[in-house]
């Protein structure tokens with residue numbers, strides 16, 4: 395008998411050792427701020443005149459809750475905002491930009507304003523970037539740039555009111571250290587100073603920042619410059635793509651953001667105005683990898699940056715010219731034709747998380763698996779992920795989750811949704827179709843369907859009136875969401 399009991403205990407012990415264990419205390423909660431929804435990226439301003447861009451932004455707003463959209467090139471020649479007459483007098487023309495901003499505002503969103511690039515008529519040179527030829531040279535006269543900023547701000551304060559425009563961020567240029575600025579870094583700092591002075595002269599409450607650098611660079615230099623020159627700076631912004639970092643580790647974003655936070659200190663708003671699972675190298679933006687990356691990192695870097703803006707919401711994007719192949723590893727959360735990628739589905743689940751987060755104990759230092767448990771009204775949401783960087787060890791994990799102090803477990807309904815190789819994976823469906831370059835209407839319908847959640851019910855056990863246990867396997871780079879109505 396004792397022998398039997400022992401082997402029974404041993405068996406339980408073995409099963410327990412094989413699964414990853416988490417316990418959440420639903421009565422012990424702290425704020426869960428949806429900081430990743432404050433902004434999302436897009437290509438350049440002119441795209442905002444396109445219907446497909448507009449449709450995709452509306453979907454991203456409605457399903458993912460993004461509050462702002464950031465893009466390059468509001469001052470590019472294609473927006474036709476600045477010309478000079480034969481006497482050399484400036485002619486400002488805001489019609490095209492109004493058309494874009496009015497749409498954004500009509501969705502209940504705001505532009506996150508990147509002040510770029512240089513109108514040819516005030517440029518010091520001819521160097522351009524990308525298919526759309528944004529002029530990346532310093533102004534031939536910085537006072538022309540200052541006048542442009544003044545006129546721009548006065549126009550939009552006149553159009554929407556100071557109270558609205560006070561909520562906008564005005565970011566000076568884009569990645570002056572990574573090919574978007576033909577001048578030197580000191581010349582960029584001059585632009586920052588002229589921009590800040592112009593913004594503050596219009597109204598001291600308007601928020602201006604920079605340096606919008608790539609690879610989290612030039613943050614100490616920027617802070618030194620603004621201090622030494624008495625330049626008003628309301629926020630520090632920068633970018634990070636994990637494929638730019640050597641060596642890549644699973645928590646590389648956490649390490650980089652923590653370092654940036656240490657540099658800027660606790661009080662200065664820190665904005666990551668671009669990131670994604672990678673830049674061009676080893677792109678996996680269309681794959682389930684991007685979904686697990688987003689869920690893991692948004693939970694992992696919580697509380698460090700004030701804004702964390704995924705680049706971009708759609709593959710209506712044309713830095714290398716608009717691509718026509720539906721799956722082209724573009725940065726977007728949606729493909730052209732608005733098929734939601736796994737990354738989109740991850741942001742959809744994240745958007746549904748509550749506004750409070752329950753404390754979690756157990757295997758919280760597991761090398762690949764983790765959970766987030768949130769609460770709102772009568773709903774508990776458990777997000778589960780199994781993520782590691784490319785080439786690093788990862789296997790299917792059985793996750794055991796105990797929810798303690800659940801207010802009422804009577805007739806609780808639990809549903810399960812998954813994102814993994816077999817769920818919400820339209821890229822795989824497309825490959826099974828033979829990767830049609832231009833899918834037919836019917837194929838698009840099928841792709842859209844394969845990107846939908848297959849919501850099923852999930853059973854649980856109860857060890858007490860206030861305690862619930864779930865167990866579920868999560869494959870590599872898989873994400874799952876359990877929603878419990880209480």
Ligand SMILES: *[C@@H]1O[C@H](CO)[C@@H](O)[C@H](O)[C@H]1NC(C)=O
Nearest residue numbers: 478479480481482483484485
């Ligand atoms: C340029 O200035 C002259 C002299 O003041 C004026 O007659 C003319 O109308 C101006 N041209 C434009 C385009 O404003």
Ligand SMILES: *[C@@H]1O[C@H](CO)[C@@H](O)[C@H](O)[C@H]1NC(C)=O
Nearest residue numbers: 514517518519520521531534
């Ligand atoms: C731009 O290029 C044209 C043609 O090469 C040249 O004539 C002009 O001087 C250049 N402009 C500037 C501002 O460098």
Ligand SMILES: *[C@@H]1O[C@H](CO)[C@@H](O)[C@H](O)[C@H]1NC(C)=O
Nearest residue numbers: 419421422423424752753754
């Ligand atoms: C609540 O959770 C925090 C961690 O989030 C923990 O430090 C604290 O001890 C918990 N409080 C109780 C009463 O369990």
Ligand SMILES: *[C@@H]1O[C@H](CO)[C@@H](O)[C@H](O)[C@H]1NC(C)=O
Nearest residue numbers: 816817843847848849850851
């Ligand atoms: C949905 O999930 C259930 C349970 O796993 C499965 O039986 C069913 O085939 C799935 N349906 C689709 C459309 O994938």
